[in-house]
Amino acid sequence: MTVPEPEVTVTPTVIFKVAEREDLEKPYRVIVQNDDVTPMDFVVMVLRVFFGLAINQAMRVMLTAHNEGRALVTALPYEEAQERVYQAHHAAREAGYPLTFYLEPDE
Numbered sequence: 737m738t739v740p741e742p743e744v745t746v747t748p749t750v751i752f753k754v755a756e757r758e759d760l761e762k763p764y765r766v767i768v769q770n771d772d773v774t775p776m777d778f779v780v781m782v783l784r785v786f787f788g789l790a791i792n793q794a795m796r797v798m799l800t801a802h803n804e805g806r807a808l809v810t811a812l813p814y815e816e817a818q819e820r821v822y823q824a825h826h827a828a829r830e831a832g833y834p835l836t837f838y839l840e841p842d843e
Contacts, residue, residue, distance in 0.1 A: 761813050761814070762813070762814065762841065762842065763811040763813060763842040764811065764812060764813070764818075764839045764840065764841055765810075765811050765839065765840045765841075766787065766809040766812065766820065766821060766838075766839060767806050767807065767808060767809065767838050768783070768797065768798075768801045768806065768807050768809050768836070768837050769801065769805070769836040769838065770801040770802055770804075770805050771833075771834050771835065773833060773834055774828065775833075776798055776802065778831065778835070779798045779801070779835060780794045780795055780798050782827060782828065782835060783797055783798065783809060785827075786820050786823050786824040786827070787809050787810055787820060787824070788810075789809070789810070797809055811842045814839070818839065821837045821838070824837055825837065
């Protein structure tokens with residue numbers, strides 16, 4: 737004797753949260769993550785080109801990330817920070833490097 741399986745209907749609930757304009761304008765910290773592959777001179781170049789750091793600042797940020805595992809690059813409004821991170825990631829991938837940046841809310 738077989739027992740019929742109950743009919744189950746699943747209706748997922750999806751909630752979209754739209755960021756408020758004021759949240760997007762708040763500063764976000766751009767953090768660079770150290771890796772063992774990306775050359776230091778490439779990291780410095782990316783920091784200068786995509787984040788506008790002076791050579792001394794870029795060297796300091798790169799060395800901090802190298803020694804501590806991560807470093808603060810800058811704080812920018814969310815959309816600008818996201819765009820610069822995207823451009824930096826794109827340049828790194830094009831060059832074959834896993835250089836990674838991420839954003840954190842600046843509280």
